[in-house]
């Protein structure tokens with residue numbers, strides 16, 4: 001079974017977007033759990049590509065192909081990942097902050113929230129503070145999720161939280177992304193931090209129970 005996990009991870013790292021679905025289907029048919037594939041093949045592939053990107057072993061176009069392959073895999077697995085809670089749990093607007101083009105992690109969190117019963121509005125990448133405010137108002141969001149993957153865009157996260165607070169919107173603010181921490185979340189006045197999809201689901205539920 002672990003062969004499938006390795007094989008799928010390799011296809012993502014090599015950007016084989018035309019083969020990924022067939023291989024995932026084969027793995028699922030053989031009994032590999034969809035969440036196992038997400039965590040140990042798809043996410044793991046991106047984790048291994050990070051250092052290779054930093055050392056120049058792979059370049060942006062190759063990383064983009066891997067990202068595209070991961071998205072194809074995620075889309076295929078999406079309907080299979082459902083924790084059984086189908087009652088509407090609340091409305092979430094989620095996006096990646098201004099200047100930041102990373103969308104995989106945010107999409108994964110959106111997918112987990114959706115499959116846990118939240119109504120999710122994924123507004124995309126490179127979203128200005130005003131874009132978030134507009135979306136919160138448009139969808140009457142209960143929670144807004146902000147994602148940042150670059151240390152340089154953490155400042156945009158701070159500015160987004162500040163604008164949402166300035167406008168006095170009745171919405172809980174959850175933040176996440178690799179360089180973000182619980183401490184940073186507190187420092188910028190967010191209501192909570194989560195490190196991955198499952199903990200984002202728990203956090204959103206907790207924030208709405210308050």
Ligand code: B1M
Pocket residue numbers: 043046047048049050051053054060061063064067068099100101102103104105106108109144145146147148149150151152174175176177178179194195196197200
């Ligand atoms: Co970029 N990139 N990248 N990149 N990239 C990182 C983040 C980096 C760590 C790689 C490295 O150098 N080791 C580094 C950041 C360094 C830093 O600032 N600390 C980096 C850099 C430097 C850059 C560029 C500047 C490179 C360049 O052009 N020279 C450039 C910046 C572009 C920009 O944004 N303006 C850039 C570009 C790109 C690509 C476009 C090529 C591509 C993104 C494609 C896409 O998203 N469609 C890309 C990728 C793929 C990566 C890595 C390899 C993988 C990111 C990823 O998808 N991870 C990444 C290295 C790494 O993280 N290992 C890297 C998998 C994903 C599931 O995890 O996104 O962490 P993650 O999401 C997690 C959690 O963080 C959390 O839950 C998710 C699920 O578990 N989470 C949330 C995320 N958002 C949340 C929101 C929440 C809650 C939880 O709200 C409530």
